[in-house]
Amino acid sequence: MDKTAEELVLEIKEKSELMVDLAYSSVLYDNKTLAKEVYELENAVDNLYYNLQKRALEDVKNQKHSIEDALTLLRIARAGEQIADAAQEIADVELRDVELHPILKESIQDSDVIFTRVVIEPISILCNKTLGELKLASETGMIIIAMRHENRWLYSPHKKTKIDPYDVLFAKGPEDSAQHLQDLAQGKTQEI
Amino acid sequence: MKEKNHKRRTIFGRLQKTPKWQAEEFSEIEYKPTTVKELLTEMKDISELIIDLAYSAIVFDSDEIAEEVKYLDVRMDKLNYDIRMMAMMAARTKEDAEQLAGILQIAEAAESISNAAGDIANLLSLEEKTRPILPKILKNADEKLFRLEVSENSSACNRQIGQIRIESETGMRIIAIRRSNCWIYNPQSDISLKAKDWLIVRGTDEGFIDLRDFLSGKTGGLE
Numbered sequence: 001m002d003k004t005a006e007e008l009v010l011e012i013k014e015k016s017e018l019m020v021d022l023a024y025s026s027v028l029y030d031n032k033t034l035a036k037e038v039y040e041l042e043n044a045v046d047n048l049y050y051n052l053q054k055r056a057l058e059d060v061k062n063q064k065h066s067i068e069d070a071l072t073l074l075r076i077a078r079a080g081e082q083i084a085d086a087a088q089e090i091a092d093v094e095l096r097d098v099e100l101h102p103i104l105k106e107s108i109q110d111s112d113v114i115f116t117r118v119v120i121e122p123i124s125i126l127c128n129k130t131l132g133e134l135k136l137a138s139e140t141g142m143i144i145i146a147m148r149h150e151n152r153w154l155y156s157p158h159k160k161t162k163i164d165p166y167d168v169l170f171a172k173g174p175e176d177s178a179q180h181l182q183d184l185a186q187g188k189t190q191e192i
Numbered sequence: 193m194k195e196k197n198h199k200r201r202t203i204f205g206r207l208q209k210t211p212k213w214q215a216e217e218f219s220e221i222e223y224k225p226t227t228v229k230e231l232l233t234e235m236k237d238i239s240e241l242i243i244d245l246a247y248s249a250i251v252f253d254s255d256e257i258a259e260e261v262k263y264l265d266v267r268m269d270k271l272n273y274d275i276r277m278m279a280m281m282a283a284r285t286k287e288d289a290e291q292l293a294g295i296l297q298i299a300e301a302a303e304s305i306s307n308a309a310g311d312i313a314n315l316l317s318l319e320e321k322t323r324p325i326l327p328k329i330l331k332n333a334d335e336k337l338f339r340l341e342v343s344e345n346s347s348a349c350n351r352q353i354g355q356i357r358i359e360s361e362t363g364m365r366i367i368a369i370r371r372s373n374c375w376i377y378n379p380q381s382d383i384s385l386k387a388k389d390w391l392i393v394r395g396t397d398e399g400f401i402d403l404r405d406f407l408s409g410k411t412g413g414l415e
Contacts, residue, residue, distance in 0.1 A: 079311045141359040
């Protein structure tokens, strides 16, 4: 249960980056569920940051870290925490009861890295395989940042996560890879 | 007459020599007609790139990368100022104002992200004795940042990123390329790699090994 200070910093870094991805995606797809998830993650990051502050002080007391090192860890984490807050601000725009300006969608779509949402059809070869088996990141260049299975959401899925029919994947990557993933999900292509 | 060609030059996907950030910091702001969309796209792109660059600076203990982060941070300030001006010019009705407020909020968030990244890069200016802890923190991440040089023996030389399909074959994303003292941020598929280019890439250990062997000339291709 007790994570080291370094582990906590890493977790804050990874969660805050995921939040930025999810927040921009929530605006792009006008998806309030994703936006709400950013809020949940923000709470998680706040807790991590609090735990880290405690841990860093304990480490100094037990002479596991020098004062300077502990301060450095806290400073990196604070930056991560600020990034998480910024992601929440982005998600906040999606959650407001104002129709999104069409420019928002276009700007995010125009950007270098694009987000894609694919629904897995039962005839897709991706069905019933784990992400580890499929190696989507190295084979197609698409990184799965989140997926929805029935009503449950899963963020930063790992190697053992299995893809079932009708799962919804949110992925990030270059444009040509996005099309390939779409074809795979729809069963139009049977080869990765 | 001053209106001649105000086409903005984006800083992405092309070779450029980064201006000194100190010179940019308080440079004059003047109204230039640009679209809100262009500004926002660039702000979003910077907000994502700058996080990776900031962490790269501390992982590789590189003051040079930290300088790039500072430049992008200063540029972001300017873009944020520009987008506010453009939004004010664009608002005509109450509905416009409501929608544009959302755009400005996202722009503001992108700026906060770049400030946070600037803080990360600034850690390098701390006293020497605390620097060694920085690279250790990120060494257990799933997706890591790596730095690779293109060897003149590699068949990747003088070929376009799109042709060698680096990202789709290895899952490694090129964040930036350093060519002598110039940089290419977020290189697109039409950029050719040259011998002695340094790449900052992000991805898994697995993908890194394939890419490293290819760029060092050990393997002839990525399959």
